[in-house]
Amino acid sequence: MRVRPRHLWKPQAAASKVALFGGADFAWNDTGYDATRTWAAAARHLAGDGPGAQPGRTDGTVRSLLAFFDTQHLAPTFGAEPWQPQAPELASRLDRFHSAWEAGRERAALRELRPYARLLAAAPERIRAGVADRGFVADCGPWLDALSLWGRAFERTLDALGARLDGHDAQAARWFADAAADARRAGEIRTIPGETRPEGPVRIADGVLDTFIAEAAGGAGAPKTA
Numbered sequence: 001m002r003v004r005p006r007h008l009w010k011p012q013a014a015a016s017k018v019a020l021f022g023g024a025d026f027a028w029n030d031t032g033y034d035a036t037r038t039w040a041a042a043a044r045h046l047a048g049d050g051p052g053a054q055p056g057r058t059d060g061t062v063r064s065l066l067a068f069f070d071t072q073h074l075a076p077t078f079g080a081e082p083w084q085p086q087a088p089e090l091a092s093r094l095d096r097f098h099s100a101w102e103a104g105r106e107r108a109a110l111r112e113l114r115p116y117a118r119l120l121a122a123a124p125e126r127i128r129a130g131v132a133d134r135g136f137v138a139d140c141g142p143w144l145d146a147l148s149l150w151g152r153a154f155e156r157t158l159d160a161l162g163a164r165l166d167g168h169d170a171q172a173a174r175w176f177a178d179a180a181a182d183a184r185r186a187g188e189i190r191t192i193p194g195e196t197r198p199e200g201p202v203r204i205a206d207g208v209l210d211t212f213i214a215e216a217a218g219g220a221g222a223p224k225t226a
Helices: 013-028 035-046 055-071 088-102 106-130 134-139 141-165 169-187 209-218
Strands: none
Touching: 035 055, 055 088, 055 106, 055 141, 088 106, 106 141, 134 141, 141 169, 141 209, 169 209
């Protein structure tokens, strides 16, 4: 299949429903396969989009699921490089952030990225409240716990960058430390023993979000202005 989330690639039937959407779609129409459309369909299904659904509640759950799926987007490969990139939506937003920051539009860069950081931080609670398939929620529990921490670290990192722009270096240092602590806690969360392949630490947008948070604290990801 074209796209399968690496860290949701599990034997649990409930969590595997997301991958099954992609497999069926690709098998039915391989030349016309659209990964974005497939993931959206899976999110709508899990959010209970259909007769009797509440549009506002459903739309919020769909957005949260798509953001969550993005953090798990990395297809298996037989070569040295992944077939599909990790967290493509988040990576694209971070690329735009860096471009704006380096062009001297630091505050605009922060303002444009904050809503997505807020979405990631709030996604676990929204998914737990909005997804009727309790098996899916249970299977994804460690990933949702980790995403909550990573999302909070993301938000705190943006707060710290803003404080540093304003010359509040002490406050920025405290917020960077908070972000690093949340990232460490997230890294300690492990998969469900005996139910996940491979077992080990839960990964959330690894190589993308963790890199941004580390580089921002060190001044590399978002350089301090003169």
